[in-house]
Amino acid sequence: MCGVCGCGEGHSHSHDHDHEHPHDHHDHDHGAEHTHAPGLSPKRMVQIEQDILAKNNRYAAENRRYFGERGILALNLVSSPGSGKTTLLTETISRLKDELDIAVIEGDQQTARDAERIRATGVPALQINTGKGCHLDAHRVGHALETLQPKDRSLLFIENVGNLVCPSAFDLGEAHKVVILSVTEGEDKPIKYPDMFHAADLMILNKTDLLPYLDFDSEQCIQYAKQVNPRIKILPLSAKTGEGMDSWLRWLKAELELQRIDYA
Amino acid sequence: MHEMSLCESILQVLEQQATAQQYSKVKTVWLEIGALAGVEIEALRFSFDVVVQGSLADHARLEVIEVPGQAWCMPCGRNVVVQQLYDLCPYCGSHQLQVNGGDQMRIKELEVE
Ligand SMILES: Nc1nc2c(ncn2[C@@H]2O[C@H](COP(=O)(O)OP(=O)(O)O)[C@@H](O)[C@H]2O)c(=O)[nH]1
Ligand SMILES: [Mg+2]
Numbered sequence: 444m445c446g447v448c449g450c451g452e453g454h455s456h457s458h459d460h461d462h463e464h465p466h467d468h469h470d471h472d473h474g475a476e477h478t479h480a481p482g483l484s485p486k487r488m489v490q491i492e493q494d495i496l497a498k499n500n501r502y503a504a505e506n507r508r509y510f511g512e513r514g515i516l517a518l519n520l521v522s523s524p525g526s527g528k529t530t531l532l533t534e535t536i537s538r539l540k541d542e543l544d545i546a547v548i549e550g551d552q553q554t555a556r557d558a559e560r561i562r563a564t565g566v567p568a569l570q571i572n573t574g575k576g577c578h579l580d581a582h583r584v585g586h587a588l589e590t591l592q593p594k595d596r597s598l599l600f601i602e603n604v605g606n607l608v609c610p611s612a613f614d615l616g617e618a619h620k621v622v623i624l625s626v627t628e629g630e631d632k633p634i635k636y637p638d639m640f641h642a643a644d645l646m647i648l649n650k651t652d653l654l655p656y657l658d659f660d661s662e663q664c665i666q667y668a669k670q671v672n673p674r675i676k677i678l679p680l681s682a683k684t685g686e687g688m689d690s691w692l693r694w695l696k697a698e699l700e701l702q703r704i705d706y707a
Numbered sequence: 708m709h710e711m712s713l714c715e716s717i718l719q720v721l722e723q724q725a726t727a728q729q730y731s732k733v734k735t736v737w738l739e740i741g742a743l744a745g746v747e748i749e750a751l752r753f754s755f756d757v758v759v760q761g762s763l764a765d766h767a768r769l770e771v772i773e774v775p776g777q778a779w780c781m782p783c784g785r786n787v788v789v790q791q792l793y794d795l796c797p798y799c800g801s802h803q804l805q806v807n808g809g810d811q812m813r814i815k816e817l818e819v820e
């Protein structure tokens with residue numbers, strides 16, 4: 444029996460409720476909640492059919508249009524804290540800033556340290572502090588764009604809050620999510636945090652300079668990532684020594700070229 | 708994950724709809740949550756009770772309709788049921804699976820007054 448109609452009378456349903464929800468997972472206990480007088484109850488059903496994240500998705504669509512109209516390649520960098528996102532960015536920027544316009548949005552719960560690290564390389568950066576929030580959302584990124592004003596045909600990095608879970612559900616309007624996993628985190632992370640690896644188009648396997656000191660099984664890690672997401676591309680590199688950086692820079696330039704194609 | 712902010716989004720929808728649909732109290736909320744949506748339902752229930760306190764949905768009941776995960780298996784050429792994003796095809800063992808159902812999080816309907 445459907446919980447709504449437990450008392451069997453007095454409701455003016457606005458539609459034919461079909462009573463077919465699979466409720467077996469949840470014990471109904473609604474005797475006490477239905478003490479209203481039959482016939483007097485103003486209770487009724489309202490159909491909504493709305494995605495819980497609809498609001499975020501609308502803002503994300505606006506951001507995506509903004510990027511599309513300006514030929515901007517926006518990348519959403521996600522990882523657990525300390526995998527090397529900011530280091531990868533500063534190393535990338537120092538190699539590319541003479542040939543490309545680059546801007547960065549930094550998300551952290553607190554402090555403006557990472558934005559300062561980026562600005563030290565000579566490119567504009569804006570810090571968003573999410574406070575207790577565990578992820579950036581498309582609305583805050585939209586406002587950041589108004590302030591940051593990234594140039595047309597530029598490369599925009601959005602460094603998300605360090606968290607392998609929550610940012611996976613929040614579209615920011617980016618062209619791609621790029622997940623950074625460092626070899627010190629263990630090869631099983633793609634199957635332990637599948638949502639993130641499923642949502643990403645590229646996985647950077649960072650800190651490969653440390654491989655000689657660890658038992659990290661790269662092949663197994665790559666296999667796990669492909670298991671969660673058969674389409675994911677994987678680039679091993681070391682932001683510290685620069686090994687593998689070339690492939691990453693080539694990927695960035697190729698993606699930027701694609702993003703610029705339908706831009707006059 | 709982020710069940711708290713999901714509940715805040717739900718509450719926003721309830722508040723927005725209150726004017727359009729002319730209600731002042733929400734008694735029950737039906738959600739449809741896919742098995743692959745990455746939502747911990749117990750955590751969602753807990754957060755919901757906390758988030759709606761003092762709002763138009765104070766003490767509202769949360770009903771969750773769980774939808775199984777579904778993916779298209781390329782080698783088999785058909786839809787299969789999956790529990791997790793890293794599941795292999797239950798028939799051929801392939802991981803060439805494309806999720807095409809059971810990743811939704813939707814508000815379906817409300818009981819209001
Ligand atoms: N050995 C090594 N250390 C790295 C590498 N990349 C980053 N790190 C270090 O990892 C720590 C965290 O880096 P950071 O960029 O702040 O990570 P974030 O929290 O993801 O932004 C710092 O001490 C970096 O110096 C790398 O490729 N190799
Ligand atoms: Mg950082």
Ligand SMILES: [Zn+2]
Nearest residue numbers: 780783796799
């Ligand atoms: Zn199969």
